[in-house]
Amino acid sequence: MxxxxxxxxxxxxxxxxxxxxxxxxxxxxxxxxxxxxxxxxxxxxxxxxxxxxxxxxxxxxxxxxxxxxxxxxxxxxxxxxxxxxxxxxxxxxxxxxxxxxxxxxxxxxxxxxxxHSYFGRDDWAAFAPGLKTLDDAFEIRRRILLAFEAAERENDPARRAAWLNFVVVGGGPTGVEMAGTLAEIARHTLPGEFRHIDPASAKIILLEGGTRVLQAMPEALSQRAKEQLEKLGVEVRVDARVTAIDATGLTVAGPAPGGDPAATSYTIPSQCIVWGAGVxxxxxxxxxxxxxxxxxxxxxxxxxxxxxxxxxxxxxxxxxxxxxxxxxxxxxxxxxxxxxxxxxxxxxxxxxxxxxxxxAGQPSQPFRYRDYGNLATIGRNAAVVDLASPMGPVRFSGYFAWLFWLFAHVYFLIGFRNRLVVLMDWGWAYWSFARYARVVTGIEGAKKQLQE
Ligand SMILES: Cc1cc2nc3c(=O)[nH]c(=O)nc-3n(C[C@H](O)[C@H](O)[C@H](O)COP(=O)(O)OP(=O)(O)OC[C@H]3O[C@@H](n4cnc5c(N)ncnc54)[C@H](O)[C@@H]3O)c2cc1C
Missing domain, CATH: 3.50.50.60 (FAD/NAD(P)-binding domain)
Structure with a gap:
């Protein structure tokens, strides 16, 4: 050593x-x-x-x-x-x-x-990656884009539908922004680029085990977030506890929405599951x-x-x-x-x-946290903001909340170049709906996924 x-x-x-x-x-x-x-x-x-x-x-x-x-x-x-x-x-x-x-x-x-925490089920990680590092982000991006590619090549309607089911587990800030953005990709970015499928027909399902999304936010803002997600095309299911995940999809406790009320569980076939439930x-x-x-x-x-x-x-x-x-x-x-x-x-x-x-030989001091509030984005023109102020909380949602969220995040980015790049990329994406960072590497894994 x-x-x-x-x-x-x-x-x-x-x-x-x-x-x-x-x-x-x-x-x-x-x-x-x-x-x-x-x-x-x-x-x-x-x-x-x-x-x-x-x-x-x-x-x-x-x-x-x-x-x-x-x-x-x-x-x-x-x-x-x-x-x-x-x-x-x-x-x-x-x-x-x-x-x-x-x-x-x-x-x-x-x-x-x-x-990430999979609550003792680490075997789920292979089928439902979480989002914490750049490697995680590349893997999730690969799975999202390849699911659309595989659906384009799939002739069997049931298998095609499974490729077009995107499930996000966990209704915290990460789950909400992932689900909202997935809906935007399916509804606005990809249509017109495929010949055999309609990307807008993709189902984006957000599963939350608790009674509401964004539980750290006041109840009214959680409700607003749910409404905004649904407007973007996300199906939000609360009280939905995942009990199993494997290569074919996931199992959720309780009856399926609109299904047999006596059922104790139901499955969602999916090849693209994102884990945002545990830390x-x-x-x-x-x-x-x-x-x-x-x-x-x-x-x-x-x-x-x-x-x-x-x-x-x-x-x-x-x-x-x-x-x-x-x-x-x-x-x-x-x-x-x-x-x-x-x-x-x-x-x-x-x-x-x-x-x-x-x-300097002085005593240390206790830590005091200054809470400036809480922001969460949901997707295009949609966010919720809960700010702490001396006059009491300031809460708003929708387009102005989204603008506030956007500028706050650009402001806190490290590096002037990054701020400029992000502003330009977002500005362009806002008008064109395009998402250009779509190059997928790890092509061997990709081929395997398309053939399975
Ligand atoms: C997807 C996502 C979205 C988030 N969104 C928000 C948000 O909108 N607003 C917000 O306020 N917070 C958000 N958070 C939470 C916020 O990012 C964390 O609270 C914050 O990063 C914690 O800072 P940290 O320094 O404790 O840890 P981190 O920022 O995670 O840094 C830990 C560092 O330690 C390094 N490290 C770990 N183990 C070792 C080791 N053994 N040896 C050497 N290095 C090691 C890691 O590489 C990493 O660089 C989000 C988190 C995630 C994952």
Whole structure:
């Protein structure tokens, strides 16, 4: 096992993960007399809120991902490493990378994020990929586009119908935006390009196990979201609990809509299922919990102290989706911080500020989350917005909500070039309905799928 050389005697901060939390933490340490090492298993910072656009061929990958090394080119105290963290040796204060390298630290900020959860049915992953990384987005895009290709070649009506059934599991923000955009592709982008099928006849079904979509939103906005989805051509089924998924489709508990009311389950044949139902903490959370004797919540997130450190380990902070953190407002009961990008960014900045305080011999401060509200897009001209303001919540939906959502997301994208590219691509797509990021690679897998 080799140790990455460090010749300086300055304090060493290692940041694991360069998503929203890790990037903000590293940026907040700019100009300090600290050596920062940022290690990520990918070479890019990913803007996950627009990942569904890559999965649905609206944007190309570089528009929503920025090379980590490039992001820190003007921050000389940051060293960037590409590597997967396998273990954290808490006693020796070392982060151990795949391949054996060790990164010594004085302070550690862990921002490794979350992954999909199939609620104990990991075998479903092969048939219903989730959306978390660029690789996931490419795989989903491949399946969507190839399903239309296979339907065009299929002579058997039942098999053709199965190719044209697109099912999204989970009515959270990712499921809602995937379903809405799939409907737009089927109804507006593809018609005219096929000779044997009518892409507009594709069925887009959104299955939600709870009683309403977008459960984090107020009930009235959930209702508006459902109406907007249905207007776009999505069939929304609530109280629809998936009990099985395999290569032919999925099974849902209860009677089918309009079917035999005594039936205990029904099946939906489909070759393109997208999973947006469950989130679990990165596996690093469990490893860190074992190493430190700390606890995790049901989703595997580490339960942290008010200042985001691990109990008994003030030198280790956990931020973002990996942390079960609470917001501490003086005089009020602490409240859970939601797993959203503003939460991760604010925690990253707060953890970095606490590192600087500790190095200056000052006490660390509890984390306070500033909630600016919640946005979700549904599709073209359709979104819901729930903003927090000193005068109370501001809620709206429809075209202006969609415009608000659009500009907010462009504003928060990393990099001026990306903002410009996304605005131009969306502007063009808005008028033409075209989606140009439709090149499918992995053609061997594709051929197999078409022949099956
Ligand atoms: C499809 C999708 C849509 C979303 N939409 C929204 C939205 O509209 N608004 C919103 O506010 N939030 C949204 N979110 C949630 C938001 O993206 C997350 O809350 C946020 O990314 C969490 O930041 P993080 O830094 O904790 O983790 P991430 O941003 O996920 O970053 C984690 C980083 O750690 C790296 N990593 C993981 N494990 C290791 C390891 N072992 N070794 C090295 N590196 C590792 C990963 O490569 C990654 O770069 C969405 C999430 C998804 C998946």
């Amino acid at each position: 080799s140790s990455i050389p460090n010749t300086a005697i300055r304090p060493r901060v290692v940041i694991v993960g360069c998503g929203f939390g890790g990037l903000e933490a590293a940026r907040a340490l700019r100009g300090s007399a600290i050596d920062v090492t940022v290690v990520d298993k990918t070479n890019h910072h990913l803007f996950q809120p627009l990942l569904y656009q890559v999965a649905t061929a609206g944007l190309s990958a570089p528009a929503i991902a920025a090379p980590v090394r490039h992001l820190f080119r003007k921050q000389p105290n940051v060293t960037t490493l590409l590597g997967e963290v396998e273990r954290i040796d808490v006693a020796e204060r070392q982060v151990l990378l795949q391949g054996g390298d060790a990164l010594p630290y004085d302070h550690l900020i862990v921002a490794a994020g979350a992954t 679990a903490a990165s596996p690093l959370g469990r490893l860190l919990a074992e190493a430190t004797g700390s606890t995790t919540d049901r989703a595997g997130r580490l339960v942290v102290e008010p200042d985001l450190s691990i109990p008994g380990h003030p030198e280790i902070s956990v931020v973002g989706d990996l942390a079960a953190a609470k917001s501490h407002v003086p005089g009020q009961e602490p409240t859970p911080v939601p797993g959203v990008s503003p939460g991760a960014k604010q925690m990253g900045r707060a953890a970095a500020a606490n590192v600087l305080r500790r190095l």
